[in-house]
Amino acid sequence: MLGYILRRILAVIPVMLLVAVFVFLLLRLTPGDPAAIIAGDMATPAQLERIREAMGLNQPLHIQFVTWVGQLLRGDLGVSLISNTPVATMVADRIGPTFSIAILTILMSVAMAVPMGVLAAWKHRSAADYAVMTFSVLGFSVPVFVIGYIxxxxxxxxxxxxxxxxxxxxxxxxxxxxxNAFLPALTLSTIYIALIARMTRANMLEVLGEDYIRTARAKGAPERTVLFRHALKNAAVPILTVIGSGFALLIGGVVVTETVFNIPGIGRLTVDAILARDYPVIQAMILLTSFLYVLVNLLIDLSYSFFDPRIRY
Incomplete structure (x- = not known):
């Protein structure tokens, strides 16, 4: 088990290195001069040169990259070009609302979607099954902002x-x-409830046809034990994938909901930074979202081994 964990952690390092290289080149290769953005249209060439020197933009790319990585390792994400505020401070002020809404959304989604999926699979081709599938179609079809306004x-x-x-x-x-958080979380959870319920139903239907399920029923095991202890446990791996991926996407994809409900989260911060071409903030948000996505997927991979020990080997 320890070897499996170490292998998964080591596999994360090259992924984050590639992300760091991409984010670093985003500022350097994007059309437009960051120094001109800071100084304004009326800046003189001498002023632009001083700003480039202060930001290290006049150094070779590899020197800039090493310096930038060193700053990241010290927790220095740079300074906003627009507000002149440390980016780390801006992210720290905004990440709490987004994380809180995302966690509440996932908890609500799992609490409602998994029982719905199990019920739909258990009562296959019944009114309950059709009701769950109808909700799943509606959850995917109706835009989030429409659900929020409703x-x-x-x-x-x-x-x-x-x-x-x-x-x-x-x-x-x-x-x-x-x-304050219930309605935004309920709005976001509609699509994830639909997704998780649909995935749970599909995998439960597959597992319920296995021989060991028929054996458990033949031995007189209660139906609740058959469904949740035997069937759901063996169908959990793909369901966990959807749940984990949903949480990672929530962190970076709550822009619409934060706008509708006026929540000061990192989604709105990202949009504002893109519109203002505030490159240090954009870099920080890409890094943060990528790191969270990789971390969540790492945790999902590690959790697989608890449901299916064969994955460890």
């Missing part, structure tokens, strides 16, 4: 159960946090 109309404006917009940190109280 939830705001029903739960906020008509029923008055939740605020229309805003965000409250969990440190201010769980109740206040859930009051």
């Amino acid at each position: 939830f705001i109309l029903i739960f906020s404006l008509q029923l008055g159960w939740f605020p229309v917009q805003g965000y409250t940190p969990i440190g201010s109280g769980v109740g206040a946090f859930l009051s």
Whole structure:
């Protein structure tokens, strides 16, 4: 097991190195002069040269890369070209809301989607199965922002159960946090509930036809034990893949939801940085999203071995 873990961790290093090279070249090879962006259109050549020297842009590429990696290892993500604020500070201020909404979304999605998928597979070709499949189609078809506005109309404006917009940190109280975070998380979870439920149903249908399931039933095992202990455990590997990939995509893909519900997260920070061509912030967000995606996939790979020990070898 230790050897399997070490192999998976070592496999992450070249991936992150390639990502670092791509992000580094993004600033250097993209059309436009970062020094001109900082100094403005009226800058003189002497001013531009001083800015390039201060940023190290006049050095050879390999020297710039080594210097930049050294700064990353020290936690220095650079300074915003627009606000002159350290990028690490900007990310730290924005990552909390995004992480909180993403975690709540995944918890809600798994709690609802897995039982729905198991029920649909167990009651194959019944009304329950058709209902789950209909919801899955709708979850994939309706845009997230439309679902968000529908939830705001029903739960906020008509029923008055939740605020229309805003965000409250969990440190201010769980109740206040859930009051603001529930609707955004429910909005995001619709597509993931549809995806996870569909994947759970498909894999459960395959597993329920196996010989060991018939053997367990023949021995008199309760149906709940057959479904959750035998069938779901053996169908868990592809389901875990979808859940983990969904969480990684949530971190970088909550822009629409953060805009609809006015949540100050990293999705909106990324969009603002792209529109302003704030390269250090864009670099930091690509690095962060890539690192989280690789980390989540690493954790998924490691979790496989607990459900299927054959993967370790």
